[in-house]
Amino acid sequence: MFSQILSSTGLIRIEKMSTSAMQDLINSLGFTEEEKDALRIYFIRNEKRQNDVLTSLSDYTTDEAKLVFLRSLIFTPGMFSHRDSIEI
Numbered sequence: 001m002f003s004q005i006l007s008s009t010g011l012i013r014i015e016k017m018s019t020s021a022m023q024d025l026i027n028s029l030g031f032t033e034e035e036k037d038a039l040r041i042y043f044i045r046n047e048k049r050q051n052d053v054l055t056s057l058s059d060y061t062t063d064e065a066k067l068v069f070l071r072s073l074i075f076t077p078g079m080f081s082h083r084d085s086i087e088i
Contacts, residue, residue: 029066
């Protein structure tokens with residue numbers, strides 16, 4: 001059994017989700033370096049969720065939809081902006 005993820009760089013076939021396969025996927029979707037780091041940390045801390053994420057990603061047909069989904073795993077208000085820390 002294997003899963004396939006289609007990105008703008010081509011089809012990624014993953015027979016068993018591994019850290020390197022997830023990194024290939026993250027690198028193929030055009031995240032910022034901060035987002036890549038946050039996703040790597042997320043998957044290191046949540047290794048058991050990698051297959052769930054991969055299964056969910058196969059439902060999305062565009063890279064933009066995959067970006068939005070993966071960003072939802074790591075995004076918290078103010079994570080990439082200092083705007084929330086400014087007192088008014």
